Amino acid sequence: MIRIGRYNDLPVLSQLPRGLQLDGGRYGEILLPKQYLTGDEQVGDVLRVFIYCDSEDRLIATTETPKVQVGEFAYLNVVDESRHGCFLDWGLPKDLFVPFSEQKQTLQKGRQALVRVYLDDSNRIAASARIDRFLQDTDDSCQFKQGEEVTIVAADKSDLGLKVIVNGTHWGLIYTTDLFEPLKRGETRQAYIKRVREDQKLEISLRPLGFAKVEGLAAEVLQKLKDEKGFIAISDKSSPEAIKRVFKCSKNAYKQAIGNLYKQKLIKIEKDGIHLV
Incomplete structure (x- = not known):
């Protein structure tokens, strides 16, 4: 088929x-x-x-490679307008059409739009900026589990953080306090289910959860120590802002990571920072 x-x-x-x-x-x-x-x-x-x-x-x-396929989301440039809609550059000779009926607000040439590609009733390829209708806000089937790795697409900012598309099927949210690195709208990357709430909405983390997170961050700290000739002037007493600036993580995660290294007798924790043993 x-x-x-x-x-x-x-x-x-x-x-x-x-x-x-x-x-x-x-x-x-x-x-x-x-x-x-x-x-x-x-x-x-x-x-x-x-x-x-x-x-x-x-x-x-x-044999050319499009920027997006049917069933996927992408952030694309608007390259032309017509009386019926607008056209997006998706990497192929024929531009991708977005009907006016599939625009939440009128898309203009020179701007960008986050869209989902679909087949219309005539099996023609088109795109929609009304992405809400392709996504669920909750996971009634409980198909996601805490700690599970997923693919996300960065979508819209909200008062609480950043809304993301999870596995192309659901909305998820990364809280501002968990945004340790900037994500551009339309950017695709791997992330993790931080929590499936009682109302079945999904909270997302950019880092693995639990011990895997600590282990991964501990490795980053160890590598930083090696790069800095065995000393970093950031200890468990440093400010959350200083820790976030260098390691893009929370102070609590950093304390767990260096605690892990200390237990393995790989570092010494001093007032002025941490030292490689």
């Missing part, structure tokens, strides 16, 4: 002067234009290609 707007592995049926004809199953033959060929392709080869629609809404294959 062909997945429009995603990568597919398709066999080569025939070679033509304009490119290769690929087996698109019930969609028929799909052209891979010759500008994407290396010259080594043969009939019977299976090629990994991205399938989308050309300017005449015909399915076409490409």
Whole structure:
């Protein structure tokens, strides 16, 4: 089954002067234009290609890499406007269309927009800036567990911190006190479920939880000591601001990390800072 707007592995049926004809199953033959060929392709080869629609809404294959696929979120540049909507640069020759009905506020050329790519009722690829309708605010199925690693996309700031998209299905929140490093809107990275609240809303942490967090941070402190010739002028008495500036963590996490190193007799904790043993 062909997945429009995603990568597919398709066999080569025939070679033509304009490119290769690929087996698109019930969609028929799909052209891979010759500008994407290396010259080594043969009939019977299976090629990994991205399938989308050309300017005449015909399915076409490409070996180019789009910035986003159907079902995914991305922060894209608005490159043109029309009376029906606007167009985004998603890395392919035909720009990505956002209908007016899928805009929370009018998107303007030269700006950026956080969107989700989807297939409309006619199997045409489009994007929506109304991302709330693709996400759940709570996890009724309890599919997430505390400490679980997830993929997040940075979305919008709130009074409490930063709203993020979790695994492309749910909203989550990183509290301001847990934002130890800046995240740009649309940035994708790995994070962790800090807590599934009683109302099933998700709290997110940028660092692993529990001992794994302490262990990872302890390694960072140890490496910093080695880089600084065995001494750092930051102890368990230092201000939270100083600790956050250097290690991008809370004072409590830092104290746990150096406590771990102290128990292993790797460091000495003095008034002026910590020393490598």
